[in-house]
Structures are given as structure tokens and as C-alpha cells.
Amino acid sequence: MQDKIYLQSRSRLQDYEPIVGRSCLEELRVLAGELSGKIIQIINSTFVGGGVAEILEHMVPLLNQLGVDARWDVINGSEEFFEVTKRFHNALHGKKEKISPEDFALFSEVSERNLEEMRFYGDYFFIHDPQPVALIAKKKEIGRKWLWRCHIDVSSPDKKVWKFLRDFVADYDAAVFSAPNFAQKLPIRQFLITPSIDPLSDKNKELDSGTIDAVLKKYGLTSDKPMIVQISRFDRLKDPLGVIEAFEMVRKSIDCQLVLAGGTAADDPESGEVLEEVRRRAEGNPDIHVFLVPPESDIEINALQRAATIIIQKSLKEGFGLTISEALWKAKPVVASAVGGIPLQIKNKLTGLLCYTVEGAAYALKQLLSNPEYANWLGQNGKEHVKQNFLITGHLKDYLLMFLALDQPSDVVYL
Amino acid sequence: MFDWLTQSWLWLTQNWLHIVVPLLVFLATYVVGLWVRRIAYRAFNRWAATDKWEGSQLIIQTTRTPFIHWFLILGAIIAIHVSNLNASAEALADKVLASLFVFSLIWVVVSLSTKILKLYIGKVKRLQPSEALLVNIVRITIAVVGALILLDVWGAPTTPIILLLAAVILIAALAFRDVLANLFSGFQLAQGEQIKVGDFIKLESGESGYVTDVTWRNTQIRGLDGNLVLVPNSRLLQSTVINYGRPLRKATKPFRFYTHLHLKELTGLKASNLTELVKVLKEVPDPVIYYHTHNFLEEHHYLTPEPANDFALWVSDELGDEVLGEKLASIDTFDFPTIGALRARIEGVIRDYLSKKPDGRTAHEGREFHFIKSISFILPTPYIAHDLREFVEVLRQVSLNSLSYHIFEARLRLKKGVNDFSIWIEDCLGDKDLADRLAYLDPYNYTLESLRSTIIQLIEKRIK
Numbered sequence: 052m053q054d055k056i057y058l059q060s061r062s063r064l065q066d067y068e069p070i071v072g073r074s075c076l077e078e079l080r081v082l083a084g085e086l087s088g089k090i091i092q093i094i095n096s097t098f099v100g101g102g103v104a105e106i107l108e109h110m111v112p113l114l115n116q117l118g119v120d121a122r123w124d125v126i127n128g129s130e131e132f133f134e135v136t137k138r139f140h141n142a143l144h145g146k147k148e149k150i151s152p153e154d155f156a157l158f159s160e161v162s163e164r165n166l167e168e169m170r171f172y173g174d175y176f177f178i179h180d181p182q183p184v185a186l187i188a189k190k191k192e193i194g195r196k197w198l199w200r201c202h203i204d205v206s207s208p209d210k211k212v213w214k215f216l217r218d219f220v221a222d223y224d225a226a227v228f229s230a231p232n233f234a235q236k237l238p239i240r241q242f243l244i245t246p247s248i249d250p251l252s253d254k255n256k257e258l259d260s261g262t263i264d265a266v267l268k269k270y271g272l273t274s275d276k277p278m279i280v281q282i283s284r285f286d287r288l289k290d291p292l293g294v295i296e297a298f299e300m301v302r303k304s305i306d307c308q309l310v311l312a313g314g315t316a317a318d319d320p321e322s323g324e325v326l327e328e329v330r331r332r333a334e335g336n337p338d339i340h341v342f343l344v345p346p347e348s349d350i351e352i353n354a355l356q357r358a359a360t361i362i363i364q365k366s367l368k369e370g371f372g373l374t375i376s377e378a379l380w381k382a383k384p385v386v387a388s389a390v391g392g393i394p395l396q397i398k399n400k401l402t403g404l405l406c407y408t409v410e411g412a413a414y415a416l417k418q419l420l421s422n423p424e425y426a427n428w429l430g431q432n433g434k435e436h437v438k439q440n441f442l443i444t445g446h447l448k449d450y451l452l453m454f455l456a457l458d459q460p461s462d463v464v465y466l
Numbered sequence: 467m468f469d470w471l472t473q474s475w476l477w478l479t480q481n482w483l484h485i486v487v488p489l490l491v492f493l494a495t496y497v498v499g500l501w502v503r504r505i506a507y508r509a510f511n512r513w514a515a516t517d518k519w520e521g522s523q524l525i526i527q528t529t530r531t532p533f534i535h536w537f538l539i540l541g542a543i544i545a546i547h548v549s550n551l552n553a554s555a556e557a558l559a560d561k562v563l564a565s566l567f568v569f570s571l572i573w574v575v576v577s578l579s580t581k582i583l584k585l586y587i588g589k590v591k592r593l594q595p596s597e598a599l600l601v602n603i604v605r606i607t608i609a610v611v612g613a614l615i616l617l618d619v620w621g622a623p624t625t626p627i628i629l630l631l632a633a634v635i636l637i638a639a640l641a642f643r644d645v646l647a648n649l650f651s652g653f654q655l656a657q658g659e660q661i662k663v664g665d666f667i668k669l670e671s672g673e674s675g676y677v678t679d680v681t682w683r684n685t686q687i688r689g690l691d692g693n694l695v696l697v698p699n700s701r702l703l704q705s706t707v708i709n710y711g712r713p714l715r716k717a718t719k720p721f722r723f724y725t726h727l728h729l730k731e732l733t734g735l736k737a738s739n740l741t742e743l744v745k746v747l748k749e750v751p752d753p754v755i756y757y758h759t760h761n762f763l764e765e766h767h768y769l770t771p772e773p774a775n776d777f778a779l780w781v782s783d784e785l786g787d788e789v790l791g792e793k794l795a796s797i798d799t800f801d802f803p804t805i806g807a808l809r810a811r812i813e814g815v816i817r818d819y820l821s822k823k824p825d826g827r828t829a830h831e832g833r834e835f836h837f838i839k840s841i842s843f844i845l846p847t848p849y850i851a852h853d854l855r856e857f858v859e860v861l862r863q864v865s866l867n868s869l870s871y872h873i874f875e876a877r878l879r880l881k882k883g884v885n886d887f888s889i890w891i892e893d894c895l896g897d898k899d900l901a902d903r904l905a906y907l908d909p910y911n912y913t914l915e916s917l918r919s920t921i922i923q924l925i926e927k928r929i930k
Binding site for chain 2: 074
């Protein structure tokens with residue numbers, strides 16, 4: 052079992068008031084009051100790295116500040132286990148993966164071990180992603196409410212893997228997905244809850260120009276020409292090679308530079324290999340900059356996003372794509388693939404530009420680089436869209452409502 | 467014993483004039499005093515009868531008895547000076563009598579100032595906490611001044627004491643400068659009578675509510691969310707304050723503002739083309755129709771003009787059918803009193819279109835229309851309005867969720883047929899004209915913020 056980390060919120064709930072307004076916080080307090088005396092046990096696979104851990108790191112302390120007794124635990128797993136779950140992850144995204152009966156057996160074996168070793172004390176169990184999904188076996192013994200939160204794009208999953216996981220998911224009380232097209236045929240209730248960004252986190256807070264310049268200097272970048280930036284984990288599903296291809300098309304007619312920056316996650320053993328591929332592909336092109344950024348570099352990521360002229364996210368598959376919300380929050384024009392939860396964040400031609408192909412991405416980039424006023428208008432709309440729909444306060448509200456909805460079958464609930 | 471009596475008699479026969487004359491002078495002064503008091507107080511009483519100042523009677527009552535004491539002291543002083551007492555005895559007697567006079571005067575000043583102070587404090591509602599303090603401050607001040615005069619009468623040095631007192635007063639004034647500022651501001655407020663208990667006021671810093679109390683330090687305002695706001699008097703005087711005066715006509719029942727929050731539930735139902743769309747549309751429950759006709763409006767309320775319903779957007783963007791998209795977008799949700807009627811219209815438009823033109827394109831994989839149900843959680847806010855002024859002020863403060871609940875959800879989803887505001891204004895305030903104006907306002911033509919402003923303007927016009 053990984054050591055439990057004790058989170059101390061860097062932001063106080065009232066710090067969000069100037070951004071979201073007093074009434075929003077008042078509503079959250081009312082909802083939290085309805086869960087008084089209940090324990091929410093949140094379980095995932097890692098405390099560090101990746102979007103899920105990042106959200107929980109901010110979410111759990113804020114729930115605690117609201118008076119909700121939310122506690123975060125992680126399962127234990129070997130390197131082999133996480134290699135298997137990474138392949139599950141890719142397969143759920145629709146990628147062809149070789150998954151043997153031994154892999155399923157390993158998954159079940161590690162899940163059994165976690166079932167024996169873990170302490171289950173919640174009134175609500177909030178299980179994130181496929182790695183700990185099999186913990187539902189405990190429900191037969193202890194009952195209570197169980198929710199499965201899927202952060203993955205399961206719109207066209209590998210049937211074999213989904214069938215294996217579905218048997219676990221069907222035993223939950225409800226499942227939560229990040230986009231409408233991720234919904235599955237399940238005998239349980241399914242909620243749509245989008246992830247969120249924390250506007251006060253290091254990754255999203257306002258930065259002064261001195262900090263931005265210092266980061267650019269550190270990475271050997273200059274702001275003398277437009278900068279296209281993709282911030283993503285080095286993962287084939289983020290299509291970094293496609294981004295380079297689109298950039299090269301743009302570069303033929305517009306002088307600009309490309310920055311590909313990202314990190315790795317503890318539960319993603321493949322990213323080192325992808326990083327090497329990207330570096331080889333970028334070799335010899337002085338306008339393409341590839342940076343491996345360690346997990347604790349949030350200020351640097353923030354600075355790179357703020358220094359960007361355009362932010363691109365050309366994912367082939369995407370859970371939700373929080374980097375889009377991060378970019379929009381900084382009022383940046385964004386070009387992104389219409390996959391996963393991205394269309395929820397980008398309403399084409401209103402809050403950004405959607406693309407489907409490398410050529411489409413190149414065309415959109417050229418449009419924005421040539422029309423800075425239009426790019427700025429999209430960026431401003433995008434910021435407002437994130438403010439209304441994808442901030443952590445809205446996410447907290449959705450989670451609180453979801454727990455309350457489990458006990459309320461009605462479509463209209465009076466609190 | 468006999469000798470002593472003999473000697474006393476002898477002394478009296480030799481000095482009787484030195485005794486009788488001062489005694490007569492003393493009695494004469496006393497008689498003059500009685501006469502002067504009679505004349506003077508007749509005049510005072512006539513003046514008091516014509517003067518409207520309440521303090522004049524206090525002066526008369528307080529000084530009437532001491533007035534004669536002062537003549538007695540005066541008589542004693544004159545008597546001593548016409549007697550043949552030696553100089554040192556005379557000086558001692560002067561000091562004693564002067565001290566008696568100072569005591570008497572201090573008593574009168576203390577008594578009079580206390581009564582006048584209480585008279586004025588009574589005019590500032592509930593200044594009780596300050597009454598004892600103020601009275602004591604005045605009493606102590608007068609007593610200190612009196613003590614200084616007495617010390618001066620007896621020839622004691624007073625300059626160091628005065629300097630010490632000045633230093634103490636300065637330090638106290640610095641330490642309690644805020645208190646003093648608020649205190650004086652409180653008196654200014656009371657004297658000006660510009661802000662009174664019961665008035666509805668609004669400060670430039672945003673606080674608003676009814677004045678419930680004016681104390682010597684603060685003015686208490688009860689906000690529309692029920693919270694008490696304490697505004698220091700000095701701040702109140704320094705800031706710009708709008709005083710709306712007394713409340714307007716009270717509603718027979720107050721309006722409680724509610725708000726709603728939505729959770730999206732996936733139905734698992736989807737459509738790839740128009741035929742599937744119209745088929746599922748017929749089957750889904752009302753909250754699904756409500757979601758797809760109001761979701762874009764609530765999520766993108768900052769965009770002007772408001773985008774259309776989800777069906778129109780999907781048909782235009784994903785099926786590429788601009789004509790049907792426009793037909794669906796032009797369905798005016800405001801025309802329909804129930805979700806059922808709205809659903810029938812949407813369904814009718816698509817069926818009509820399909821009857822003339824075969825089903826065209828199919829959406830790309832992953833871009834299908836997914837039917838989502840909205841679960842509505844309705845919760846009370848702390849805001850309550852008893853009249854139109856309170857209503858407007860609350861409306862400025864409530865969230866857009868609250869506004870959309872009372873305008874959109876109440877009318878259509880909760881099947882009230884008209885928005886909550888109109889119902890309350892007509893039923894509880896009896897203002898049918900204003901209720902109708904709000905009821906006929908098409909809220910789908912506005913962003914939520916501009917809808918809020920428009921409603922506020924309509925009501926403010928009515929209040930004026």
C-alpha cells in the first residue's frame with residue numbers, strides 16, 4: 052500500500068469568491084451540509100502524476116473545508132500490474148493491445164490482494180478509473196454506496212477489455228463519465244461530470260511577466276516569433292508526431308516555433324519510449340522544442356501556456372482533456388481535435404477551433420496566426436466558458452449533487 | 467464659672483455692635499436674595515413658558531434652591547468683611563466660603579448637564595450604552611475643573627496637574643480616536659436625522675438593508691439575506707449612502723428566493739440521424755427535453771445572441787442540414803406553456819421535414835446526439851423580499867442560477883405556466899400590471915445578466 056499523503060490545501064475556499072462569486076460558495080455549503088456525518092472514501096491508483104491525481108489533490112482538501120469528510124487512499128500494484136492497466140487504458144481508448152489471459156489473471160490477483168489489505172470505512176466509495184475497479188467485490192460484504200468514476204474515453208472501447216471491466220462496473224450504484232458519448236449500456240445510473248481546473252493552483256494562477264520570461268530563458272526559448280504549444284504527457288494518444296507534422300505545414304508559410312512539453316505518470320510506463328520517438332522526429336529542426344517536464348513544474352507549465360500564441364491539443368483519444376481548459380482559462384486561442392471531452396470545452400468557432408486531421412489542424416493554426424483579433428476573441432470567450440463550467444468549484448458542486456442523487460430517485464429534488 | 471459668664475457679658479456689652487451689624491447684613495442679603503430670586507424666577511418662568519426649549523425648565527428647577535444658597539454665601543462673605551475679625555481669620559473664612567460656593571456651583575453644573583445630556587441622548591434611539599459613559603465623562607470633567615478651582619482657592623499649585631491632565635486627555639483621545647470619531651458621528655447622525663431606524667439604505671461599498679439600530683458606535687443594518695451588518699458611524703458619514711426611506715407596501719406573503727443546481731444524467735440513448743432523433747425524442751422523459759432546450763442557454767449565457775436549442779445545433783453542425791437547423795432554432799420556447807407542447811412542436815417540425823425530404827446524413831462516429839437528463843436540485847437561498855424595493859436589491863445579489871430557476875424552470879418544468887416573479891407580484895402585491903409586464907417579457911431573448919437588468923429596470927420604474 053502506498054503511504055497515505057495528508058493533503059493541506061494551498062487555497063482556502065473563500066479565495067475562490069472573487070472568481071466565482073459568493074452565491075456559488077453559499078450553494079456549496081448548503082450541499083455539503085446535506086452530507087454531514089458521511090465519510091467519502093476516494094480510491095485511485097496514484098497520489099502523483101496524471102490528471103486524476105491532480106484533480107484529487109485539490110478536490111479533497113476543498114471538500115474537507117466544506118465540512119465533508121472525504122479521505123483519499125490508493126491501491127498497491129506492481130510494475131507489471133500497472134503495465135497491464137496501461138494496456139487496459141489504451142484498449143479502452145480503442146487502441147489495439149495484446150492482452151493475454153495472464154494479464155487478466157494478474158489484474159484479478161492484485162485486486163484480490165488490495166481487497167484483503169485495504170481498509171474500507173466510507174459511507175460512499177468513490178473509485179476512480181479501471182485500476183481499482185474490482186474493489187467493488189467488497190460491496191457484497193459491506194454494502195453502502197459505490198460509484199465508479201471513469202476518466203477515460205470509452206466511446207469505442209476494445210470489446211474484450213470492456214466486457215471484462217463491465218462485470219465489475221455493473222455492480223456499482225452509479226458510474227460517472229466525462230463526456231456524453233462515453234456512456235455505456237449499463238444497468239446502473241450514469242452521470243455526466245466534467246473534470247475541472249483549479250484557477251488558484253500553480254498551473255493556472257496569474258503569473259507576472261518576469262516569471263514567464265525567466266521560464267522562457269531557462270528553456271532557451273525566445274518570444275520573438277509566435278509560439279505554438281502542446282502541453283501533454285508523452286503518449287501516442289496525444290499524437291505529438293501529428294502535431295509536428297501540422298507545425299511543419301504551417302512553418303512553410305509562417306515563421307513560428309513549436310513547443311512540446313510534458314511529463315510522465317507513475318502509472319504510464321510507455322511515455323519514455325514515446326518521448327524518444329518525438330525527439331528523433333524533431334531532430335534537426337531548430338524551431339521544434341521538446342521538453343520533458345518533471346511533475347512538480349506547474350509554474351513552468353503555466354508560464355509556457357501563458358507565453359504561447361496558440362495552444363494545440365491534437366489528441367487522437369482523450370478522456371476530457373484538461374489541458375484545453377487550462378489553455379482557455381489563460382484566454383489563449385486553442386486548436387484541438389474533436390475527440391473525447393474536447394467538444395464540451397470547445398464550441399467550434401465560438402470558444403476555439405476544432406479539427407479532425409493533421410491538415411485541419413494546420414489550417415486552423417494558420418487561420419489564428421494570421422488573424423490575431425479573431426484569435427483573441429476566441430480566447431476571451433473560452434475563458435468565460437471555463438469560468439462558467441470547468442472550474443473546480445463547479446466540479447465540487449457536481450460531486451456533491453451526485454452523492455445526494457444516489458439517495459434520490461426523483462428528477463426534481465428539494466433540499 | 468461665674469467669672470466666665472461675667473467676662474462674656476462684659477465682652478458682649480463692649481462689642482455688640484460688631485456682632486449685630488454683620489448679622490443684620492447677613493439677614494439683609496438673605497432677604498435681598500429671596501426678593502431677587504422671586505423677581506428673577508418670575509421672569510425665567512415667563513421666558514420658559516414662551517420658549518420651546520425643553521432645557522429651560524431644567525435650568526429653573528435645578529438652580530432655584532442653590533440660588534438662595536449663593537445669596538447666603540454672599541451674605542456671609544459681606545458679614546465677615548464688615549465684622550472686626552482679624553485678617554487671617556477673615557482670609558480663612560473667605561476660602562471656606564469660596565469653597566462652599568465652588569461645591570454648590572459644581573453640584574448645579576453637574577446636575578444640570580446630566581439632565582440636559584439625558585434629554586438629548588434620549589433623542590438618539592437606544593443610545594443606552596453611551597448614556598452612563600457620557601454622563602460620567604461630563605461629571606468627571608466638571609469635578610476635575612471644580613477641584614482645580616478649589617486648589618487655586620487654597621493656593622495650591624495647579625499648573626503641573628493641568629499639564630498632567632492635558633497629557634492624559636491627549637493619550638486617551640489618541641487611544642480612543644476611533645471610538646470618539648464614531649461617537650461624534652453618532653451624534654451628527656442623530657442631529658441630522660438623515661438616517662433613521664426603519665430606513666432602507668445602501669452604501670457605496672455595496673451593503674444594503676434596513677436600519678435596525680443606531681448606537682453610539684455603529685449603525686446596524688439588517689441585510690436582505692438576514693445578516694446583521696454593523697457599519698461604524700464614522701464610515702457611514704464618510705461614505706455615499708442612498709437612503710430609500712421607509713419600506714414600500716408589504717406583500718401579503720414574502721418572496722423567498724430559491725436556486726437550482728443541475729446534475730446531468732446520461733440516458734444511454736443516442737441518435738445518429740433524423741429518424742432516430744425523432745424516434746427517441748418521442749420516448750424520453752420531460753427532463754431530457756428541458757435539458758436540451760435550456761442547457762446551451764445556461765452554459766453559454768455570456769454569449770450574445772443566445773445560441774439555439776441542442777437539437778438545432780446538432781442538426782446544423784453534425785448533420786450539416788442548415789435548413790432544418792434554422793427551423794428548429796426558430797422554435798420559440800417561450801410560446802409553449804408545457805414541456806409536452808414544446809416536445810410535440812420539435813417532433814412535428816422534424817417529422818414534417820422528413821415527410822418532404824428523405825433522411826439525409828448520418829453523424830460521424832462519436833458525434834451522435836446523446837440524450838441527457840437534467841436532475842434539478844432546488845435549494846433555498848437566505849434571501850427574502852417583503853416589498854418591491856427589497857426584491858430589486860435581492861435580485862441584484864442572487865446568482866444567475868436563482869434567476870433561471872424562477873424564470874425558466876418554474877414556468878416550464880414545474881408547470882406553473884408563468885414565472886415566479888409575476889405570480890408573487892400579482893398575488894401578494896396586487897400589481898397585475900407589473901406582473902403582466904414581467905410575464906410577457908420573453909426571457910429567451912436575453913443573456914441571463916441582461917435579463918436580470920431588464921427585470922430590475924422594470925421594477926425600479928414602477929417603484930419611482
